[in-house]
Amino acid sequence: MPQMNMLQAINSALDISMSEHPLACIFGEDVGHFGGVFRATSGLQEKFGKHRVFNTPLTEQGILGFANGMAAAGAPAIAEIQFADYIFPAFDQIVNESAKFRYRSGNEFNVGKLTIRTPYGGGIAGGLYHSQSPEAYFAHTPGLKLVVPRNAYQAKGLLRACIKDDNPVIFFEPKRLYRASVGEVPEGDFEIPLGKAEVVSQGSDVTVLAWGAQMEIIEQAAKMAKSEGISVEVIDLRSILPWDVETIAQSVRKTGRLVISHEAPITNGFGAEIAATIQEECFLHLESPITRVCGLDTPYPLALEKEYIPDALKVLSAIKNSVHF
Amino acid sequence: MPQMNMLQAINSALDISMSEHPLACIFGEDVGHFGGVFRATSGLQEKFGKHRVFNTPLTEQGILGFANGMAAAGAPAIAEIQFADYIFPAFDQIVNESAKFRYRSGNEFNVGKLTIRTPYGGGIAGGLYHSQSPEAYFAHTPGLKLVVPRNAYQAKGLLRACIKDDNPVIFFEPKRLYRASVGEVPEGDFEIPLGKAEVVSQGSDVTVLAWGAQMEIIEQAAKMAKSEGISVEVIDLRSILPWDVETIAQSVRKTGRLVISHEAPITNGFGAEIAATIQEECFLHLESPITRVCGLDTPYPLALEKEYIPDALKVLSAIKNSVHF
Amino acid sequence: MTNPNNVSLNISHELSFIGAHALDIPTVSLLNSDGTLHSDATDPNIDQDTALRIYKTMRFIRALDERMQAAQRQGRVSFYMQCLGEEAAVTASAAALKDDDMIMAQYREQAALRYRGFTLEQFMNQMFSNKEDLGKGRQMPIHYGSQELHYMTISSPLGTQIPQATGHAYSQKVPHIDASTGELSSEINNVTMCYFGEGAASEGDFHAGLNMAAVHKAPVIFFARNNGYAISTPADEQFAGDGIASRGVGYGIKTIRVDGADALAVYAATKEARALSVKTGEPILIESIAYRLGAHSTSDDPSGYRSKEEEANNTDCPIARFKRFLLNQGWLDEAQDDAEDETLREEILNALKVAEKIEKPPLEDLISDVYDTPIPSLQRQYDALKEHIKAHPQAYPVTAGRIK
Amino acid sequence: MTNPNNVSLNISHELSFIGAHALDIPTVSLLNSDGTLHSDATDPNIDQDTALRIYKTMRFIRALDERMQAAQRQGRVSFYMQCLGEEAAVTASAAALKDDDMIMAQYREQAALRYRGFTLEQFMNQMFSNKEDLGKGRQMPIHYGSQELHYMTISSPLGTQIPQATGHAYSQKVPHIDASTGELSSEINNVTMCYFGEGAASEGDFHAGLNMAAVHKAPVIFFARNNGYAISTPADEQFAGDGIASRGVGYGIKTIRVDGADALAVYAATKEARALSVKTGEPILIESIAYRLGAHSTSDDPSGYRSKEEEANNTDCPIARFKRFLLNQGWLDEAQDDAEDETLREEILNALKVAEKIEKPPLEDLISDVYDTPIPSLQRQYDALKEHIKAHPQAYPVTAGRIK
């Protein structure tokens, strides 16, 4: 199997998707000839033509409005938002339109063919507006699916599933890993099912859960914990909506403990939903409170980013507190 | 004390605020001569002039952009979004701008003088787009304050506090109660502090928590529970951000049980944050899982609204399940 | 414009500003108020069938609007919006399209849907959100939609359909593009028709939709209904340019302004716009000028914000004008028309009585269509709700009896 | 326009479209490339002090840009954006303002801030996000701001400052309105200056900001920097109208297009715009045409998206042109100027070396300014963080030693 980094894996998933459907289009700011500011769409305009892979004017609400209309016409619409921090001008088109299109029309119309790709997350000295992890803003919206890959392999398989899924999906790409995550990825087509978490490594003392770039951090914390004699079950949630309650609950029934970690600010992040649901599902099995290790409740900082982020040391302390409660 | 309905109470708070500061302005769609589609700003243009109380063009992002600029200039900017369902085009201006203005500038600039008023909530046969309760979408945003009054008295006192507070605040008005909630409200100025929940009635078996229009529902459920011998402590959260962890935790430490109810869809609603925090704060005191009685995870429906809403019967069952766990 | 900044290249050494209203934009009108063509007007040569179809659609909508306005006053429906004054703008523009051109409307365009053949029963079922409603009873009255008739279901948030129409139209163009040259290889089959009010044109989505359509040459017709008001907000508190038409040049979009109470002018302009658009792919902006003769909706009373004088000066009925044209042409028998109108009004009342008695959608429809298939958490919520309703059937009379 | 639809009233009976580029918009240029005034040009009669202040600002910014671009290549700062080619557009427009007119810029307008007196140290402290940075080290390099200098802190999301500038300007007008007549009772003290790129002008916020300014007559100058590119996207994939200036008429805003590499033209146009605006309250749109001579930022390489030929055809240096003017006027001594430039470049390097060594902001600044005072939950998070850092000082070397 060839080695690919995450950008190559994404590019490959896009390439296959464009070949699959003659009406499929990829569009967004700078995605055309330039191939996107991170080069995820590199080479695709040359291959599929300027009419199918193109730059848009600089308007996120327009990109999503355009994408909704294209998807409503039955064509796969693959829209890129250059940074997840800039998805908010499109919030109305996503939350009030994409998510509600099928329901409000009684299934006369739908935008199931819509996929939104957007790089998210911190750790790149990006400050307030090149670091946000806005998944929780969308998680309160029935009608959307939300997916976050943790590495190159997952990125290709999950993105293909997102594009083929008949619902509007937002695919959050951990930009810190774009070039850093390299691994074996099949050249050909494959899919990883949406809505299923993955137990990345088994353990018995505590369940630790994250998604996307944060997986690297919790895996590191799990290793540190192991050296202190704590056995951690590491889970990658992968899909935020729908999310895999059963896999998490099963793990927590076994370990009796849960630590959730995400980069976004703690208050009303998606960790809140997981904690709320799991304390109910596993009430009689919990041996310590469910803990969240997350970003602080501030905008994303720059100079003090290291202090801000939920790093492995912070996750490790939470693991220890949970086990020694 | 005079009797006022909630609209009159709001109007009175606005009137006092406009008199207080010569640069204060009220603006939004149809708020001018017409006095707003619900008439909350009725009579104010006549009193303070067309230059201080005025209609805007139909653009929510513009209203909030304009409001941010005015507040940054040091003038109290009181913006109305006609329905909370239409606040999403302004999401970027609120979440990326208002909330981060002070932080990103190192306090060189701030929009503390911004207040956003918007009618929210269901129960008025409004369907998808005249019924939403979007508070949780904003609750994940450090820098904002969020406030919801439950009756006319609270509306006046809290709105005055919002306008005087030196941070951007969203004031969600339960439109179902605009005319229905009538009570004694002081003619003159008074304030109710932000960030403080109120124990509306004391009880010992279970704590039931809500905010805004949903308070009426849980009070009704508490009465029904009482007739079945269950003693309910009823709490009005009042402020979503910052929220009063201490008052809730204290109550739950006493009752050992918590039921949270809100109109918005359950997944990642603000109930999730409360449950996540309280299971951690009160882990050793909880005698049953924290339960949420909320809207279903669908867009807000019309014909089957009665089935959809978290009504008193559903809250009552949750209370009973919690007590008999 | 072949320079990097994409601007015209004439240089001036004199400091002078372009006037705030530098364009002179006329309103195209073809029919006199007496139903005769202006002497110097371009005759659009409308055929008798089309003309009668337009007329009957307008007459139907007027009757429906009057009946439903009254029904709302009686408390039989919760909400209604009339098209009064804008029937010609909507109907004649829809008539200039092919019946399978997608229409993406705002909400006051029921006449376009009727023109396509939406039945009286379908209108009623939607307004009573009963189980026969194509929309499954989920939206407020007047939020119609029909896949079969290529009429996108109405969405309340204003302006959102504008960039959507651009994307929709663009997608229809894609198969007609020669990948090697980037040029059109054939005429495009369909345009997308996008209606919106002069109020909604203030939304950011308007800007995005028109700009993207111009840049990407999407075959979309932007039909701005300037009826003078957005609820209570008059047009001069909505914009300071010369109507909506003055914006066309800012996007590089060919534009025309028409008298929206003149069915012939609207028909002719839209037909020409469509012909241009399918040939070149380019979007066209049409601004229709007609006064909103009625209230914004049943929730409002315009006497609170507009004067009796203004209302008295603006009473132009587009149906009456077009009727005079038809009578002049000898295409209409007035007595027969009156009789048909009478019958129609009875049919409407009867249909209303039928629709209001049809039961509401079943409980399943509370959760279907959120996704293509319900996700597990929603299915669990639904199962719990079913149990709850079964335990308290008296509290949920609409659905309790029908739960399986 | 005194009719309910707020449109001009001329009627036409002929079906014809307004052309997509119906306006003829010239570019105002005053200075020849040799630094002489065009023979038929309006002389703005700039005074020597202002001219020299403009020149020295431009020279400073050019030196700073070159130094910081290199510093980024050396890995000393993470990011930088040059103003190359647009120095005259930014500096001369700022020079036409009063120093206490608020400037709300996009990010490439460091020259305006320098013109106001932002010190070399202040620039450096921001770029190194050290504890002396007015912004407390929270934003990426080049996100400057200064309350004292009336320069609103830069915000990365594009276009957001446009409607904000409208609201800000409107608020400055309020005290000058006579409540009884609604008219201005005196000249307005200040305008608000709003800079943005031709790319950002595609955002919905642009539409909202300009429309609201026109309707509410807010004294704001919209200064569109059309430099041909938005990162890699060329202007002809950004809009299809004639530049940004063609949009003015759509909002009813007086508009002018200037040669942005011509400091005199920019100065004259902005001065005139300001004078109009403080008198009437009305907004003005200025489009500046200048080519982005450099890369978008240090993160990009334009050779991937624009041709060598194009770059070779666009090399107009605004500083050189203005320098020739100054020399012609006899206001500048070239040898002295060269020497000053030399010294300046050394000062910049030294300041960089100082700033990069100043320590980062203290831990408190991680949570201050989220609110006016920290809310309880954030205070708890902070306390926990402090304990954590105290327990692991080696992992947080930047702050650990300074925690109280």
Ligand SMILES: Cc1ncc(C[n+]2csc(CCOP(=O)(O)OP(=O)(O)O)c2C)c(N)n1
């Ligand atoms: C985004 C959004 N904001 C506000 C509203 C509330 N609203 C409904 S109709 C309307 C006025 C629309 O006026 P216009 O576009 O001129 O259409 P008309 O009613 O005149 O046909 C408003 C403000 C809405 N539906 N959507």
Ligand SMILES: Cc1ncc(C[n+]2csc(CCOP(=O)(O)OP(=O)(O)O)c2C)c(N)n1
């Ligand atoms: C809302 C938003 N979308 C996207 C971006 C990413 N971005 C930063 S600069 C830029 C191009 C801006 O071009 P233009 O407005 O022409 O200004 P210029 O760089 O040419 O001065 C883009 C797309 C952003 N900062 N904000």
Ligand SMILES: [Mg+2]
């Ligand atoms: Mg209107």
Ligand SMILES: [Mg+2]
């Ligand atoms: Mg540019």
